[in-house]
Amino acid sequence: MAIFNLNINGTSKQVDVDPSTPMLWVLRDHLDLVGTKFGCGVAQCGACTIHLDGNAVRSCQLPVSAAEGASITTIEGLSESGDHPVQKAWMEHDVPQCGYCQAGQIMTAAALLQQNPNPSDEEIENAMNGNICRCGTYLRIKAAVKTAAQNL
């Protein structure tokens, strides 16, 4: 066990955990930020996507020891009151079915638009291809990303 100082959603947090603990479980079990979801544990589904210094990363593969000193944003910190353009677009298109993968989808989409505010269809498909939606809401996800891009 070791103490780690983390910057999460603009706030300093301290946790005492095994250094190998992935950020996914630090967030979920130790910081009660459960919006970041466990899906596969092997960086294949994207449900655990967070932002590390603005880049979309799979938190199941990010040990807490590698997260110190970086700025981490989770779905809970994407906006203060759920009004980030991507979140608003998700509601406008009524994207979710079960909803479980959507936080990861939103985090991937928000990072994409941060880096490329006007992506083509192909760029959206490429960026979102790492996030599985078992319910198959892919068309609404794509439409919502386009709407969000217009409202950035």
Place this chain on the structure above:
Amino acid sequence: MATLDKKLDRRSFLKVSALAGGGMMLSFSWLAGCKPTPEQVLELPKEWFELNSYIKIGENGAVTLFSPNPEFGSNIKTSMPMILAEELDTDWKMVMVEQADYFPTRFERQFTGGSQSIRQGWTPLRTAGATARAMLIAAAAQTWKVPASEITTSAGNLEHKGSGKKAHYGEMASIAATIPVPEEVTLKEIKDFKIVGSSKKNVDAQKIVTGNPLFGIDHKVEGMKYAAIVHPPAFGMKLKSFDKSSVSGISGILDVFSISLFKEGFERNFFDTATFPEIVAIVGNSTWEVMQAKKTLTVEWETAPESKFKVAGFGGRPSTEITVPRGLENTNRHKERMAEYIQKTGTVVRKDGDPEAAFKKAAKILEKTYSAPFLAHNTMEPMNCFADVKGDKAVIYGPTQAPEFIITTLSNSLGIPKENIQINLARMGGGFGRRAYSHHMTEAALISQKIQAPVKMVYTREDDMSAGVYRPAYSATYRAALDENNNLLALHVKAGGIPETPLHANRFPAGAIDNYLAESWQIESNITIGAFRAPRSNFMAAAEQSFLDELAEVMGKDPIEFRLELLKRAETNPVGENNDYDAKRYAGVLELVRDKSNWKTPAPGVSRGVSAYFCHNSYVAEVVDTKIVDSKPVVEKVYAAVDCGIVVNPDSAINMGEGAIIDGIGNAFFGELAFENGVPAKTNFDKYRMIRQKEAPRAIEVHFVDSKEDPTGLGEPFFPPVFAALANSLYKATGKRYYEQPFAPQLEMENLKM
């Protein structure tokens, strides 16, 4: 008039609500849209008045509606309350929705599955809404001293035109709560519906997009421990021993023990399929620590002997004894055995006319065999459950489609009376049938009972994918007898599976063909299976509708016209008895998809396939357009036409259609789980290929038949037809028929990139 159900009685509700305590989760529908303006935000009332099990109204007019059935993504948590709100005649903006806990004394049928929630909830929910409205009217009549028959309601307001008196529901709620529950109520005319039939957004949307706790896996209480499980690595294996000391060096590990799910001699519930009835539990201080210990724990497994146990029948049917054979099974051997069964005579489940004679005199026989592998459900949220069992009380919170089934098992396994077990229903991160099998609840409960502390048990993806309850492996052989002029003389289907047959005796095309024979077979297996989105139909539609396509081609007919001819026959002069479909409605969706897709004039360069199927009380026809782009099959567009009666929440219904079509295309291309010596060949998404954003169709159009029929469900019916519509379209694109699922390996052999 609708007769009131006794369960709406307010007194019984008040009695049980005291037992329920708090703990209900609130979700605020007025927050579901964009950020509300101040005047849109409804204040929480100071006091709630219960009008019946489903409805309470605050003094300020706010309305709480309980959604009875667990939500797994088909959006019933929005659409079931819409039905209540319609008959209550309130304003949707005044409504907040709460997920009901499992409460059999309060609610009718808290089972989510078989696309039945809306269909079977329709009348009870309408009646509950109308009953509450009648009580509000009675309260106003009493207060204003006017006849109830002269009072009208609209959007949560009461009005007596003669005297000019007006009130909102909240002003009458306290009096309404004292009014005797009427025994009969009048339901609205369909033409007067304002909420049902208009699209309402997901009441949980705000929570979903902001990452609020919603799912069972998100649950946490003070002092909660974490648990992982270790189950045998192969079907046909069982626990021999484990060495607790092997994980003693791992930090945060509190205990390791084995649990047995069922007591000796217990007659299991219909959904009690637990592949591994004895597993090892590891309890610790965090998920990561117990997952680490899982990798280190020394466990010995041994071959399981043949076992037998009793299982209760579904819907009151007699119980049956299940035999689980011993042995480590292989997919290659499965295929050999299926090939043997195709050659044998099966069990005849339906016979019309004289099919044998028709085949003897046939000028031509078309025979094709179709197959599909085992599939894993792969809900995005792995199996998990929270349980807090102390003494003779238990609280369970987790993802289940079928609380009413698991309660008996929980009671027996824990040795705690049902009345002392509270099951709270979490939003599920996907279900697809998998969570009708709720052994994960028993597992968590037994772990909590052992440690006498609250615990959250979480499966790893590998645990989840290798724990069984799969879609079975299936095979179907179709034969058609034709005369020298290519007229259809007879049809013969022989279908089976491991370990169940997919065949429905009385489904189309039975009823449309004079000489018809249907035979069934099945092969025992210790690989466990369960309901998977449109069980059996999800394969039979693929086989039947692919065969009819090929048959139409041999007969020189347009595939839609050929199906319509068969349906015309079934409608006007049906063959045999007990045909379990309405041929006219069936034809209706084919005609609608034909018209909406401009069937005869596809877009340039696309290849079209069609398919139609009836299951779970709804009719669906689909047209798939594919294109080969840079040696890659691309699904350009899918048109769907559906007849599900009245559409309660249209945009949500379209979402369901889009999702099921994408799910079907994914499984048709990629879905497959094979076995070697009882071990599943894939245990995570690195090997188990799921459809992704790039493989989704470019567009999907969903069209509804305009109907005044009572609504039927949509979770499943969109799914089965797309397999054959895709296969038939790929045939046009590539010149090859696709008989074996999944299609991607065959396409790759043809140098098409997948």
